[in-house]
Amino acid sequence: QDAWFPYEAEQVTPPFSTDGETSAVTYEALESASEKWNICVSFPHMKDAYWLGVDYGVVEEAKRLGVALNVVEAGGYTELANQISQMEDCVASGADAVIVGAISYDGLNSVIGEIAGQGIPVIDVINGVSSDQIAAKALVSFYTMGNETGQYLVDKHSGDSEPVQVGWFPGPAGAGWVEAAHQGFMDAVEGSSIEVLEPRYGDTGKETQLSLVEDVLQANPEVDYLAGTAVTAEAAQGLLRSQGLTEDIGILAFYMTPGVYDGIERGFIEAAPADSMVIQGRMAVDQAVRILEDKDYIQHVGPKIFVVSEDNVGDVNRDDILPPRSFRPVFSVE
Amino acid sequence: MTEHVLEATGLTKLYPGVRALDDVDFALRPGEVHVLFGENGAGKSTLISMLAGANRPTSGTIRLNGREVSFADVGAAQEAGIFTVFQEFSLIPTLSVAENIFLGREPRRGPFVDHRAMKRMTREIFQQLDFPIDPGAMVATLSRAAQQMVEIAKAHHGELSVLILDEPTASLTDREVDHLFEQIAELKSKGVGVIYISHRIQEFARIADRVTVLRDGALIGTLEMADADDDTLVEMMTGREVTEIYPRIQRTDPKTVVSVDGLSTPGVEPANFEIMKGEVLGIAGLVGCGKSRLVRALMGVVPRSGGTIRHRGEDVSGLPVRDMIARGFYYLSPDRKAEGLDLARTSHDNLATNVIEGRGRSFVRWSSVRAETDAISDRVELDPGYRKRLVSQVSGGNQQKVLFGKCFAQPSEIFILDEPTVGVDVGTRAALYRMIRDLAENGNAVIVVSSDLPEVLNLSHRLLVMAQGRIVDELEKDEISEDRVLRKFFEDREQAS
Amino acid sequence: MTRTTTNQASGGLQDFARRTFIRLGVLPVFLIVAVVVFSLLSSKFLTGQNLINVARQSVYLVLVALGQMLALISGGFDLSVGTAIAVTSVVSALTMVWASGVFPEMLWFAITIGILAGFGAALLIGIVNGIGVSYFQVSPFIMTLGVSSVGGGLALFMTGGVPVSGLPFDFGNVFGFGRLFGVPVPVLVAIVCIVLMWIFMSRTRLGTQIYAVGGNIRAAELSAINTRRTLMIAYALCALLASLTGVLLTARVESGEANLGGSIALESIAACVIAGVSLRGGIGRVENVVLGAFFIVLVQNGMNLAQVSSYMQMVLLGSLLILAVIFDQVRYRMMMQAR
Amino acid sequence: MTRTTTNQASGGLQDFARRTFIRLGVLPVFLIVAVVVFSLLSSKFLTGQNLINVARQSVYLVLVALGQMLALISGGFDLSVGTAIAVTSVVSALTMVWASGVFPEMLWFAITIGILAGFGAALLIGIVNGIGVSYFQVSPFIMTLGVSSVGGGLALFMTGGVPVSGLPFDFGNVFGFGRLFGVPVPVLVAIVCIVLMWIFMSRTRLGTQIYAVGGNIRAAELSAINTRRTLMIAYALCALLASLTGVLLTARVESGEANLGGSIALESIAACVIAGVSLRGGIGRVENVVLGAFFIVLVQNGMNLAQVSSYMQMVLLGSLLILAVIFDQVRYRMMMQAR
Numbered sequence A: 001q002d003a004w005f006p007y008e009a010e011q012v013t014p015p016f017s018t019d020g021e022t023s024a025v026t027y028e029a030l031e032s033a034s035e036k037w038n039i040c041v042s043f044p045h046m047k048d049a050y051w052l053g054v055d056y057g058v059v060e061e062a063k064r065l066g067v068a069l070n071v072v073e074a075g076g077y078t079e080l081a082n083q084i085s086q087m088e089d090c091v092a093s094g095a096d097a098v099i100v101g102a103i104s105y106d107g108l109n110s111v112i113g114e115i116a117g118q119g120i121p122v123i124d125v126i127n128g129v130s131s132d133q134i135a136a137k138a139l140v141s142f143y144t145m146g147n148e149t150g151q152y153l154v155d156k157h158s159g160d161s162e163p164v165q166v167g168w169f170p171g172p173a174g175a176g177w178v179e180a181a182h183q184g185f186m187d188a189v190e191g192s193s194i195e196v197l198e199p200r201y202g203d204t205g206k207e208t209q210l211s212l213v214e215d216v217l218q219a220n221p222e223v224d225y226l227a228g229t230a231v232t233a234e235a236a237q238g239l240l241r242s243q244g245l246t247e248d249i250g251i252l253a254f255y256m257t258p259g260v261y262d263g264i265e266r267g268f269i270e271a272a273p274a275d276s277m278v279i280q281g282r283m284a285v286d287q288a289v290r291i292l293e294d295k296d297y298i299q300h301v302g303p304k305i306f307v308v309s310e311d312n313v314g315d316v317n318r319d320d321i322l323p324p325r326s327f328r329p330v331f332s333v334e
Numbered sequence B: 001m002t003e004h005v006l007e008a009t010g011l012t013k014l015y016p017g018v019r020a021l022d023d024v025d026f027a028l029r030p031g032e033v034h035v036l037f038g039e040n041g042a043g044k045s046t047l048i049s050m051l052a053g054a055n056r057p058t059s060g061t062i063r064l065n066g067r068e069v070s071f072a073d074v075g076a077a078q079e080a081g082i083f084t085v086f087q088e089f090s091l092i093p094t095l096s097v098a099e100n101i102f103l104g105r106e107p108r109r110g111p112f113v114d115h116r117a118m119k120r121m122t123r124e125i126f127q128q129l130d131f132p133i134d135p136g137a138m139v140a141t142l143s144r145a146a147q148q149m150v151e152i153a154k155a156h157h158g159e160l161s162v163l164i165l166d167e168p169t170a171s172l173t174d175r176e177v178d179h180l181f182e183q184i185a186e187l188k189s190k191g192v193g194v195i196y197i198s199h200r201i202q203e204f205a206r207i208a209d210r211v212t213v214l215r216d217g218a219l220i221g222t223l224e225m226a227d228a229d230d231d232t233l234v235e236m237m238t239g240r241e242v243t244e245i246y247p248r249i250q251r252t253d254p255k256t257v258v259s260v261d262g263l264s265t266p267g268v269e270p271a272n273f274e275i276m277k278g279e280v281l282g283i284a285g286l287v288g289c290g291k292s293r294l295v296r297a298l299m300g301v302v303p304r305s306g307g308t309i310r311h312r313g314e315d316v317s318g319l320p321v322r323d324m325i326a327r328g329f330y331y332l333s334p335d336r337k338a339e340g341l342d343l344a345r346t347s348h349d350n351l352a353t354n355v356i357e358g359r360g361r362s363f364v365r366w367s368s369v370r371a372e373t374d375a376i377s378d379r380v381e382l383d384p385g386y387r388k389r390l391v392s393q394v395s396g397g398n399q400q401k402v403l404f405g406k407c408f409a410q411p412s413e414i415f416i417l418d419e420p421t422v423g424v425d426v427g428t429r430a431a432l433y434r435m436i437r438d439l440a441e442n443g444n445a446v447i448v449v450s451s452d453l454p455e456v457l458n459l460s461h462r463l464l465v466m467a468q469g470r471i472v473d474e475l476e477k478d479e480i481s482e483d484r485v486l487r488k489f490f491e492d493r494e495q496a497s
Numbered sequence C, D: 001m002t003r004t005t006t007n008q009a010s011g012g013l014q015d016f017a018r019r020t021f022i023r024l025g026v027l028p029v030f031l032i033v034a035v036v037v038f039s040l041l042s043s044k045f046l047t048g049q050n051l052i053n054v055a056r057q058s059v060y061l062v063l064v065a066l067g068q069m070l071a072l073i074s075g076g077f078d079l080s081v082g083t084a085i086a087v088t089s090v091v092s093a094l095t096m097v098w099a100s101g102v103f104p105e106m107l108w109f110a111i112t113i114g115i116l117a118g119f120g121a122a123l124l125i126g127i128v129n130g131i132g133v134s135y136f137q138v139s140p141f142i143m144t145l146g147v148s149s150v151g152g153g154l155a156l157f158m159t160g161g162v163p164v165s166g167l168p169f170d171f172g173n174v175f176g177f178g179r180l181f182g183v184p185v186p187v188l189v190a191i192v193c194i195v196l197m198w199i200f201m202s203r204t205r206l207g208t209q210i211y212a213v214g215g216n217i218r219a220a221e222l223s224a225i226n227t228r229r230t231l232m233i234a235y236a237l238c239a240l241l242a243s244l245t246g247v248l249l250t251a252r253v254e255s256g257e258a259n260l261g262g263s264i265a266l267e268s269i270a271a272c273v274i275a276g277v278s279l280r281g282g283i284g285r286v287e288n289v290v291l292g293a294f295f296i297v298l299v300q301n302g303m304n305l306a307q308v309s310s311y312m313q314m315v316l317l318g319s320l321l322i323l324a325v326i327f328d329q330v331r332y333r334m335m336m337q338a339r
């Protein structure tokens, strides 16, 4: 089995700070665990390819290290109470460590505190939480993802005198990751020639995003870019193709899924930052085992973000950023 | 054997806790009108429900033209030529009259329903029945009597050999009854066997050939109508003698408590009358003459379009129902299903709601509420076995008793009873009339609104006659006679036409 | 009577408006108001292209609402329409991908059996609902909610949440984006369905029987109607209409998704209720339901075009739904008075 | 009669089980079966810690289901309970943060007015629902769905979608994870509410009025019941119970969240329906509703502990809901035969 590491990563110092320094590190994972730990992973949901990728990461890493893993999912971003219950259930069922992809930035702090208080380390993956009781973080912030996406546009059009119009579809209103990405995107384009239309919030169901895109195209036919969730990008590519607008309007996603990756390969989607959710998942499991075994670990780390576009899509190792096509969700590793 | 079109032997039906029908034999000859007679809850509806395919017997056999049959559902019975007018209407309230009448056998043109033909045929049926009705009207908007007529019209059907009518006239006046009887006579002449359930002896005496009497689910006997007089029938039915149905009611010191001045509402023209305590005021009229609407407007159940109502000198017009009730008015609705009872609860619970309201205390002491509902049930002669039963599972007449019992749950002095005895057997009716007597003699005002003419004629001290939405006559006790009242009904009809 | 007539004579224009309102109902009035308002707010609203847009977007809700109407009229609910859509999408996509792999030369054959497989899966859902409601007398709420949960789990199971991609291009090109005589194919499909449903509900025995069962199931039984069969048919047709929506949506998004149809169950019930369908059963008209669903989509489109913020859209849409029903009550009372 | 009795005498143990089933109903039986199964599947299930876990987790659904029961018994629905929770959370958190800024010395004062503000906001929701349903006769479905959309939009508006943090620690410490005599505070709160609700529904005039209104609203009117007031009270109490849940959840998550309570409306209706509450109104018992909600949470907990995959959980939970109602029908028939 090929090891995924060493991997180009970024460490944040001081750890857990929102505006800390990032520095490049090379991430090395353990060869194997010394004991068959029980690790419990809590996800917001497992209904799309993104979380499937994280699932792939944690599952593969657990298998590689030889630890037991159990995955629970709350069923959606409105199910905060359910996620809390599930984390409690994790502990009740004897987890040695808990990895959480949080539904809410602040709302899990108390459970995390409780769990950490029992000596069970909690690792924050993908979404981020504000708790200071967290043992480690393996993530890149969605703020950064949104920011990178905006930055891509700003860089591309730095010389333009004409304003560039962007339709912006951040995702379901009120979800933590959505608001973070929104903030990052807006911060990046501020003061540039990029003009962002009124943000169109909406569920990440494809039909919802599709009609949002249709309406924006209708209201602003002169729009230059459509940027938003991966679902938006996937939905928009077919629409633009059918209307023959592929050449005129660029599509950007602020995170990566298999569909977006294919779209970039086929030239329908222009670019998307890769946060390598598979690696984030792997890092979180590795961190958990290191903590349990009292080994050294990097407290706050994440894979290096890079923007995947038509130009570099050929050079990227797909398996690092996306699950293999044949992967089906796995909820427990014995 | 085949002299009978329909023959049932050893029919038994068990409901949880009740033997609704116990080893009953019954036979129907072609071309005869066979009346089923018995107290409320005797098992009449249960018996015909099995003949009609609506219910399956626990044991026993049914033969149609000598062949043993077992109907899976009403449709199967209809295919065999048995049609039934049920006591609990089989009408769909949200469909139109025409759609109801032709439900499941709509005339078609090609694959599609021919609505125009359906309406035309409906109109024809009602012309025969001499009952004006709009074929397109939604059934829910019709009065109970009109619904009854629609139900009867449903049985108008080409291929039938047995017609079953379960209390078809409970909400009707003589005029409609006459038309119905003409229809029955015609069917008879065609050899159709008719099973007819009714509590009105005088009425069915006119058409019946034989009578079968049931009591407590058991067969008491079958006799030729010619051999049966009222007293024998009632005695067979109740097991005791019922000497007088209508009690003598003393009129004690009548004093006006309510004066109604120019009260009107859509369907009722301005009406003036007085309500006095210590007497029974009757309101008579044909179906649809507006007698119900008049008292409903008085109670505030339907909006009033004009006029004033004074209660003990105070203007109470326009008050909502609950304020009227608080002032001592009580209204007994003619439609126990739609606005009288909560069918999904027990008789006790239904009465308890009113008892608790009547007491007005925030907390409920169930032991004493129970005691009171028991007392009320005793008063209306509701069998103890029925009291903890869901209202939907007691027979129609017993439901009416529960409804009547509600009168006594809240303190009142003006009792407006709209069709108080629909579907109640003779024995119980006598008891209810005695209660009306007691109410009046104890100084309360009682208004009896009824389509049952003998009832209002016999009970009233004063009688208002209504026709076409107007009060056309007001009679004192000694002036009241059937002739005069009927003349008033028809005088007005002629004027109108 | 005479008084009313004189009343009506006076008033002129106002009275005309009043009578139109009473005759046509609230929805046409609301629709007209909405069109006027949105045309003022956005110059793009009343363009031919946008109207086609709205027509196409409304197809999905209209179809599902028509199915939902059947369930509601029969006296029940169908909370599983969203799941029927998702299951159809996943099953038809998986079948299509598989079949186009096996018979790469016969793409239309693959597309056809894919669609049929989707219909079949949804039909199964409908039949299970129907059996539960009619034979086991399970409350339609729990029955369809339970089936929805089961079906959703299975759909996710089949795909693992990953969209099924690689559908034949023709499928999307025809059913998703195709046009016939300049009219989008989904719109044509919807029109055909509307007409068929209208005939079904108002011109066939079965339609009347569905009304009857919902109006009073006991009375329907006593009127010799096979109530079980009728309920089965209502739920099966409802699932099939949802399934058709699933096929059209799959073509539109060009992938099989277990996530389709998330909130459509409530939305379709809302469309029916503002169109005057009674939740107690027995009442409802095809043409109004179409208007109800269209109204909801039109308002959403208009608000998007007028750049109303997403939060505000929730507030406005909620208020409009309530208002529509309040006005309907007012109309009902006016109708009662006018008689 | 006699025949039935002899039938019952034979059978022994089987007959005993049968009679217990008939008397207690389905839910206790299902609960016992669930406990046995999960204990076998996971050794951790029957531990003190996990039972406290389940108790605490079920608090929220139990409270909301009690409120929902009121709406259902009164003959309606409340789809806005989730929004009431979200609005409570946001309003109470914002108020608390503001008040603890203004009066930094009086944290408990800040907490109190925060909670009161939350109650007030939810009460407003309840009253609006009540007014719509009783005075304007809007269908409860649309009324509460519309209010839910409006309230959800406003809650997002107030927070901009970002959780409100910085609540006083004591708030979370007491209402979120505090314990009294070893019992979590939320559990105590729930017990108090259950007892009060039981008294309310079975021992007060208002309780009987709610039953009467739901059973037959016109009959209730003719029994001098103020039906409008009764409906208002039902919806207001429902919103208040949801609001209390919102406060407890806010304390638990220590932040004001506009996203709380997403799917609780349907879940609470489901809890009521499997507990035998009729969607047509007039029927339902407090103790059964508590069991119903508890059952749903217990099964979820048990499946998590038994490491059932989450797709499978959807399938199982859906099937269980349906089964519970089917068994209830079976029981009803047995009851009919046995008497």
Ligand SMILES: Nc1ncnc2c1ncn2[C@@H]1O[C@H](COP(=O)(O)OP(=O)(O)OP(=O)(O)O)[C@@H](O)[C@H]1O
Binding pocket: B015, B016, B018, B019, B020, B038, B039, B040, B041, B042, B043, B044, B045, B046, B047, B087, B392, B393, B394, B395, B396, B397, B398, B423, B425
């Ligand atoms: N669905 C049912 N479940 C249980 N018991 C029932 C049911 N229907 C009727 N019964 C009982 O069966 C008995 C016979 O009722 P039935 O309706 O046949 O009386 P009936 O002779 O038609 O009386 P009425 O003159 O009042 O209509 C009654 O004791 C009644 O309570």
Ligand SMILES: Nc1ncnc2c1ncn2[C@@H]1O[C@H](COP(=O)(O)OP(=O)(O)OP(=O)(O)O)[C@@H](O)[C@H]1O
Binding pocket: B143, B144, B145, B146, B171, B266, B267, B268, B285, B286, B287, B288, B289, B290, B291, B292, B293, B294, B334, B451, C336, C339
């Ligand atoms: N809103 C209305 N406007 C005008 N007429 C109405 C209205 N509602 C009902 N009516 C009519 O008023 C008439 C009186 O009905 P009502 O129920 O008072 O009759 P009734 O004399 O009690 O007869 P029944 O024996 O049917 O009870 C009916 O013909 C009915 O069609």
Ligand SMILES: [Mg+2]
Binding pocket: B044, B045, B046, B087, B166, B395, B396, B397
């Ligand atoms: Mg009867």
Ligand SMILES: [Mg+2]
Binding pocket: B143, B291, B292, B293, B334, B418
């Ligand atoms: Mg009347």
